[in-house]
Amino acid sequence: MIVCREVIAFLDDYVAEALPPPRRSEFDHHLTVCPSCVAYLATYRETIVLARGSAVEIEDVPPEVITAILATIARN
Amino acid sequence: MLSMNDAVLVEGLRAGDGAAFETLLDRYGGKLLRLARRFCESEEDARDALQDAMVAVFKSIGNFESNSMLSTWLHRIVVNACLMKLRSKRRRGDEIDIEDYLPRFQEDGHQVEPSEPWAESAQSMLERDELRALVRDSIARLPENYRTVLQLRDIEEMSTEEVAEVLGITTNAVKIRLHRARQALRALLDEQLKS
Numbered sequence: 001m002i003v004c005r006e007v008i009a010f011l012d013d014y015v016a017e018a019l020p021p022p023r024r025s026e027f028d029h030h031l032t033v034c035p036s037c038v039a040y041l042a043t044y045r046e047t048i049v050l051a052r053g054s055a056v057e058i059e060d061v062p063p064e065v066i067t068a069i070l071a072t073i074a075r076n
Numbered sequence: 077m078l079s080m081n082d083a084v085l086v087e088g089l090r091a092g093d094g095a096a097f098e099t100l101l102d103r104y105g106g107k108l109l110r111l112a113r114r115f116c117e118s119e120e121d122a123r124d125a126l127q128d129a130m131v132a133v134f135k136s137i138g139n140f141e142s143n144s145m146l147s148t149w150l151h152r153i154v155v156n157a158c159l160m161k162l163r164s165k166r167r168r169g170d171e172i173d174i175e176d177y178l179p180r181f182q183e184d185g186h187q188v189e190p191s192e193p194w195a196e197s198a199q200s201m202l203e204r205d206e207l208r209a210l211v212r213d214s215i216a217r218l219p220e221n222y223r224t225v226l227q228l229r230d231i232e233e234m235s236t237e238e239v240a241e242v243l244g245i246t247t248n249a250v251k252i253r254l255h256r257a258r259q260a261l262r263a264l265l266d267e268q269l270k271s
Binding site: 003004005006008011012035036037038039040042043044045046047048049050051052053054055056057060061065066068069070072073074076 | 094097098101105106109110113114123126127130131134135179181184185186187190191192193194197198199201202207208209211212215226230231233251254255258259261262265266
């Protein structure tokens, strides 16, 4: 019977579906009886979504930046 | 392994061909500036870091090994330029001690402080500017070693192997740092979102 410490220590592998099936079954069973780990797992997953979604997405390079870089390289 | 397009580009860069640098910026500039924007604290710093990185590319293209991926090598140079910029500006105390934000357990292995779900879903939170800013500020408080891995893996969506190559660390170190970074970020957000 695994406990919260082991579940949380390997939660990244659980989320990535990288655990071998017998180990994953142990995790799944623990999650049916431990509301705290269920909440930890849910907020761990939401943390990943929040990190990804909070990033600035602008991808343009303003022409003046390109001009400045090329001028600097030409001086070097 | 270099694609044919990148092989021609590297040849031009090594020959000091100015048009090759324009092609490099055209092909990779957008992605690299986006990367710099995510690492740096201001648009000005991101532009400066990209410029520093491109000068480093110009000076060290002779050392580029053709069996490497050009994009990974460029990422490494931009990340290093950003970290140099950040280190020159950061103050002691800006970063948390990660140990304080990792889960704690009782002797029997149960959590000391039981976790609770957040009231709002991540997707719903992302629709609000102030919560997106809160997440960015929380990421900025992670120690550099951890923040960098989280940014490259979870935000840039690079593979574990690519991150290991960019940072010059083992894949196991990437996995450990990523898990601890996510746990600490979760704890930082939990402080704000539970209340």
